[in-house]
Amino acid sequence: ITSWNDMNDDVDASIKTVRDMASALRLEVDSRRRKVDEALGSLRGELRTLDEKVDTNAVNIQNYADANHSSLSQQIDARAQHARDLEEQLGRHGETHIAMHNKMDANKEDHETRTNKLEALLQKQDEDLHKEINERVDGVERHHSNVSKETA
Secondary structure (H helix, E strand, C coil), X not given: CHHHHHXXXXXXXXXXXXXXXXXXXXXXXXXXXXXXXXXHHHHHHHXXXXXXXXHHHHHHHHHHHHHHHHHHHHHHHHHHHHHHHHHHHHHHHHHHHHHHHHHHXXXXXXXXXXXXXXXXXXXXXXXXXXXXXXXXXXXXXXXXXXXXXXXX
């Protein structure tokens, strides 16, 4: 019995030791679990903050890109309209130049026609004047010749 009691005492001491170790482990696990829960809570909060920042930055970047795209589209449309206006103006200038050249050609032809007519008229007038002067000179020579014959 004594040995039984001694063994019982040894078993009780071992059980008490195991119970104390289990209790200490339970306390340590609970402490570590609280620390892990606190760390995970902190990480979740930081992750939520980072997600919000990422979402905010994504929205800001999208808004910035949309604004730039809109601005560039407006500028491209304005430049395209300006190019169309310049092409239209160029077309009008081309038509004006063609009209001016046609008018100048017509004026040149009219001027050449007038000059040729005037030249022909002056040529005829010159011939008529030469003819008249020659007739007068012939008349004066005849008269002079008749007067010379009469006086001789």
